[in-house]
Amino acid sequence: MSEDEKFAWISGPIAIPIPGHAPLPDEALGSAAYYPAIERLGIPAIQQSDASLGVTNPGGIRSGAEATALPSSLLLGATFDVDTARATGALVGRQARAQGFAVQLAGGANLVREATGGRNFEYVSEDPLLTGKITGASVAGIQEQGVVSTVKHFTANGQETGRVLADSRIAEAAHRESDLLAFQIAIEDGQPGSVMPGYNLINGYWASENAHLINDILKGEWGYRGWVMSDWGATHSSEKAALAGLDVQSGADFDPEVYFAGPLREAVLEGRVPQSRIDDMVRRQLRELFRVGVLDNPPVPGGVLDIAGDNAFAQAAAERGLVLLKNDGDLLPAATGLSRVLVVGRHADTGVLAGGGSSAVTPAGTTSEPSGIDRTWADRVIHPSSPLEAIRAEAHATHVDFIDGTDTTRTLEAAARADLVVVFAEEWRAEGYDMQGVSLPDGQGDLIEAIAAVNPRTVVVIESGGAVSTPWARSVPAVIAAFYPGIGGAQAIAGVIFGRVNPSGHLPVTFPKSIDQLPRPEQLDPAATTSNPNQDIVGDIVEIDYDIEGSDVGYRWFAREGHYPDFPFGWGLSYTTFAFSGLTVTAHGPDLRVSGYLSNTGDRAGATVAQIYVARVNSDTADYVHRLAGFARVDLEPGETQPVDVVFEPRILASWNDTEGGFHLSGGNYEIRVGTHSLDEDGPTQRIELTAAPVPAAPSRH
Known part of the structure; x- marks a missing residue:
């Protein structure tokens, strides 16, 4: 390879047209990244797509592109099932390859340290063993389809608010026994072709130029032979990052400059970075692309997709993960053939909630609404899986009515007349946006208690991006945790409510009684910091003290401190014993x-x-x-x-x-x-x- 060819593969812009940015090559599909073909050497172009929950199509750039929206990673974690994880990974890999993608930016292995974390729905759990095993199986499934998977965000990337200024402070032993162990197990089991550091700092060094983590541990102790790519706009230097082990500057147009272009070439010419380091950057990519089968059998757009079959499998995966939190008096499974069932919830007539950001999959029929967040792709996405229609199909009731719940008086009048009320509670999160507190927003808890007061046969379904407190559950006989259930979510939920499905999920995260039970109850003010790349920096670097809980993350913290949660890690009921x-x-x-x-x-x-x-x-x-x-x-x-x-x-x-x-x-x-x-x-x-x-x-x- 010539030096120009090598450097064309170690930095690149996002492969989506952005006003004011350089135009994309005609061959770019429109996705996270594009690296040009080297035709004289028989090396195809490499196209990369987000993410763990399916193949994304940001802004609908690829007209007519279809994909299956999988359940959130938390719901996958709730299955405690490595076989389901591997199969969902294989689904993502098949669909990525059929659309021409060689690399899928999938494999979220961060521990859920902050119950309020905005991207918790992309991660598996608060436990290192469960996270490592489920993530590793998912990565292996993707790569079995001839697509490279990327484990991320390495490491200790626990929050979204202020994520580009957050300095995760944690002692070596605590780190090794928690976050790093989750990544280590995932990498051992899944053997991902790529690893992605996060936006944060770890112990004073940016994740993308942290030599201790990348060179000493990942590539050194663990013997990792794949390549390390930055997150988009998370590179901070040329010489320092290259020598620390970063191999690719991703989304270089989001950084202040293209560090791995002119500045790195100059460092090589001046002998500050050896030529062998540049060769190693490219060799690591080629080796993994060969190993997974990309270069011998390149993905080509236009492959045949079995969307109906894959959507059915996504529904089955959701059915294995839904968690029955409470079922007093065996209210569930509900009897079929009731006279009147009332469905309550803002979007319960049209679809189920999805998390926001770069991982949001938008299958045909998806709707969205503005979220009010200053962030690219931050619309609130609703997957086209209607709870109302699914309940009508399962309930066989004489009347299944819908009310959005915004008018409390009308809602309570309708609830009092129903034989069964199903309330869909929503808690939305997104990349770059942490949940404020742990309560259901917009007074939904008060509405639930009011409905339960007029109708004791009330079921609450929680659609959330993570753990929430449930003080209102004392008044409600039946509660289901659905997290973000994906394209077949409504059918899965209705199946549990009316007994076609026997619930078998177990909580992958602890549901606290209040934010005061958490290690860091005080949260950053989103207005006083910067949470996303390519934005003006507000405020200074903020140290996040993870040594408060150390390796005792989640349920271990609760046990150590003697806190009793609303629902503990691993909790889940069944219709049998x-x-x-x-x-x-x-x-x-x-x-x-x-x-x-x-x-x-x-x-x-x-x-x-x-x-x-x-x-x-x-x-x-x-x-x-x-x-x-x-x-x-x-x-x-x-x-x-x-x-x-x-x-x-x-x-x-x-x-x-x-x-x-x-x-x-x-x-x-x-x-x-x-x-x-x-x-x-x-x-x-x-x-x-x-x-x-x-x-x-x-x-x-x-």
Whole structure:
């Protein structure tokens, strides 16, 4: 390759026409990025698309382009099912390849540290094991289709407000045991071709030029051989970033200058950056494109898509993730053939809510409305999956009426006459925009309580981008957490309400009672900071203290501090009952295996998740709270029993030792507990004594 050809592949603008920016090449499809073909060497052009929830089409730039809108990553996390994650990844990979994309910017592996985080819907959970396993499976599914996947945003990118000025401060050991461990597991399992740092700083260094994270850990200790691309407009230097391990300046037109063009060439000519570093940047890309199959079999636009079939699968994935939070008096499943059902909710007649930003998929029939946020692609998107029509199809009621809930008097009058009321509560989030507080906005909680007061047969469905507080749930017999359920969301929700679907999802995040239970209840003022690239900087860099909770993220923080949430991590009800028996724990050094039997003791088919938690007890060092060390999802017919065999992730039991540079298991007694959620103390337990030992580094499979 010539030097010009090399440099054409290490920086590039966003591949969407923007007024005042350079025009795009005719070959660019219209997407996140385009890197030109090198025809004399047989290297095709590389086109990149967002994101984890499906193939996006920002602004409808690709006329007629279709894609399936998957359930949010949180709903995927709620399945606790690596097989479903792999299959949804394969769906995204197939659709990306059919549209000509070689790289899908998919694989959100950030831990949900901030319950208010604006992009939480793009991430999997607050737990490093669940996040790593689900993300890794999704990445593997994408790449099995011959499309490179990108794990992001590396790392500790916990919030959106002020994200381009946020400095995530966290000690090495806490980082290794939490956020970094989630990424490590995802990379080991999924072997992504690319990794993307975030906009934030980590311990005083921009993520895109943090040599400790990129060179020392990712490429060094972990042996990662793929390429590291910046987020769009998240590059801050040429020489420093290149030497720190950044391989590609993405969205260079969002940065103050194209650092990886003239300035980097000058650094090479002056000997400040070796030529071998430029070669390494390009070699890493080519190697992964060859490995995944892109260069031998380039994606070509115009492939055949099975949108109907893929949409049906998206619905099935949502059905496996919906979480039944409450079901007093067995109100659900609701009887069919009722006289009058009332559906309440602002958009419940037209569709289900989707998160905003670069990950928003817009299938045919999608509607949108202004959000009031000064951010590109920040419209509030509503997927064309009508809860009203889905409930009509499932309920077989004489009358299924709709009211948007904006007129309280009319709403209560209609609710009092109904045999069943289904309220769709909305909480919208977006890239670059954190939720303010953890309560449902716009007085929806008050409306729910008022409806429940006039009709005790009220069901609430929460469409949210993350955890919300639910003080109103005391007044409501049945509550379902749907997060953002995607193109088949309404049908999945209606299926749960009327019993076609037996709910089997479990919360991937803790639902707090109030914002005061969180590690950082005070939030940044969005007007006093800058949250997005390519905007004028307001205010200074803001340090975010993640050492408050350290590695005890989410449910571990709640347990450590003695906070009791509205609904704990792992919580989820079913229309049948299950029992775990025959708990056996065996150990070989730091490797633990748990086995037993799961039985469906009820009268209908269903699925449950054996959640296996571990804590160190009576040790010489400080005990730690129970944390998820293994899980297994099992589908069972009525009366059926299946064996369960779970191998623990040993790093979950261990602690990071800064001095020796590795995970080490402390000797002592460990309690293994099988539960239905993180606070479940009624399941079988067993104690085992383990000997202190280093945990061997996981072998690099990349």
